[in-house]
Amino acid sequence: MITLYDLVLDGDRRPSPFCWRAKLALRHKGLDWRDEPVGFTEKHKIAFADSQLVPVIHDGTKVVKDSWAIAKHLEQAYPDKPLFPGAAGASYAHFVVGWVDTAVHPALFPLLVSDLYERVRPVDKPYFQESRAKRLGTTDFAAIQGIARETGVATFRSALEPARRVLREQAFLSGEQPAYPDYALVGAFLWARSTTPFELLEPSDPVHGWRERMLDLFDGLGRKAKAA
Template sequence: MTRKLYALSGADRTRPFSPHVWKTKLALAHKGLEFEVAPVGFTEIPSLEQGTTKIVPLLRDGETLVSDSFNIALYLEEAYPERPTLFGGEGGTAAARFVEGWSQMTLHPAIGRIAIMDIHDRLEPADQAYFRQSREERFGKTLEAVAEAGQADLESFSAKLEPLRHMLKFQPFLGGVGPLFADYIVFGALQWARIVSRHRLLAAGDVVSDWFERCLDLHEGLGRSVRAA
């Protein structure tokens, strides 16, 4: 069976950067499932698989198409129950939903503002035009003004990690002694920043930095397969 993962990339198609795609890449590796990555730009997404999705990641697993990183993880858990669990049961699934909400409401907006010009500059010209128009409509200001405001996010970013920092005092992963999908959710956000941005968000010696390094090493160093910006 051929699995294909459509992954958002910039002009350099060897550097998929979407946080949601990285969640899914690690989830597939966690399950021990082989897959190929099909890099796409923003403006190519509406034409994927006869227009089946407006977002990536999109996974084709044989005849099955699944979009949205959390939905893909749920699908993998149900379709491959004999392989290592991504959630560790119903409680783990609920906890992962909480982690996803925290990550997307706290980390993603800050990273998006910090890295907005870095993202723009790494795109193909057609995607740059799309990205500028869509983001300036979303924010109600120019990308340059968003990036200027992102300086405050950069200064306060470490404090946003305090809940994660507290938990990692007691265990090496959010999942406990080993990683679960909750780890991949937060890893995806920080991997996004690592790949696209010149800014360094994690300080050496921080327990979060140590955790992130452990995540980079998972699954034969999958996270390190794309070098930092």
């Protein structure tokens, strides 16, 4: 049985976009796993993997850290139901991962940082405050989020334009069926969903309809997860 180490917030909320990629990839492959929640200050749980970050999976004798390495491991170890369908599938997935990590996540983080902080487990709050203040240059997360919601929503929506162009023409980033590029992007929305009630998308946005389809996948795995 595979074990997945997944970041946990107060009330068993699961925010990590990278862990969501791993969970959706596992379900895509039809694989089951044992869930091991990891709080921000429970790094001892993943010390065996020599990692400070989740996701980490333990699959038989193999320990794999980093969501992209996990996707590649699953594709190689369980070749049925490809995560990267088609000749250039792995390259396309890698490109989407890079785009989400460098353009979508940075545009999203300030929009939810204060709501996220509110949902961090009390025991983890000092760690979160200090580590994220280093990134943001302030501990005033409410101010950052307030400014972002006034000026940053358009920036976030415009970062999604490459996906919107594809989703105007097809149901999923990967075509008629979802695959890893879809999981890479929806992780961002599952992160948001678990941390804030703030609505990021207009109902008329093709990305909105795609997000609904993604939430329904695998018996509503994303939709059933605890929301903000």
